[in-house]
Amino acid sequence: MVQPGPRTGVVTEPMTDEERNEFAAHEQVIKQGLKSFIEVGNALVIIREGRLYRAEHITFESYCRAQWQMGRSRAYRLIDASAVTEAMLPIGNTLPTTDLRKIDLSSDGSGVAL
Numbered sequence: 124m125v126q127p128g129p130r131t132g133v134v135t136e137p138m139t140d141e142e143r144n145e146f147a148a149h150e151q152v153i154k155q156g157l158k159s160f161i162e163v164g165n166a167l168v169i170i171r172e173g174r175l176y177r178a179e180h181i182t183f184e185s186y187c188r189a190q191w192q193m194g195r196s197r198a199y200r201l202i203d204a205s206a207v208t209e210a211m212l213p214i215g216n217t218l219p220t221t222d223l224r225k226i227d228l229s230s231d232g233s234g235v236a237l
Contacts, residue, residue, distance in 0.1 A: 164205020167198055 138146070167187075170176055176186035184195040191198075 160201075161205045161209050164201045164203075165209075167202050168206075171198075171202070 170186070171183045174183075176183055176190075180186035180189060183198070187193045187195065187198040193201075
């Protein structure tokens with residue numbers, strides 16, 4: 124029996140139990156990856172702003188390079204991207220109603236906005 128998809132209305136063939144389990148497992152990976160991505164950016168912000176690297180490193184950049192083999196630009200991209208992603212996450216499946224293009228979403232006030 125062919126059924127329409129729940130959101131697209133596209134006709135699809137029913138999924139087997141194995142396919143449903145595989146789909147659920149991959150969605151969990153995506154969900155955890157997104158959560159991890161945001162957590163990494165947030166952790167970097169806290170470390171940077173609190174200068175929590177200072178016991179062993181002079182700068183945040185040298186900490187990132189030595190500890191994580193990550194250059195300055197990569198660290199700041201993770202910080203900014205996690206802030207933007209977190210700001211854009213749907214709440215109750217509803218996107219924010221504020222015009223995000225007018226809001227500075229960067230963590231360092233650089234004016235990076237959508």
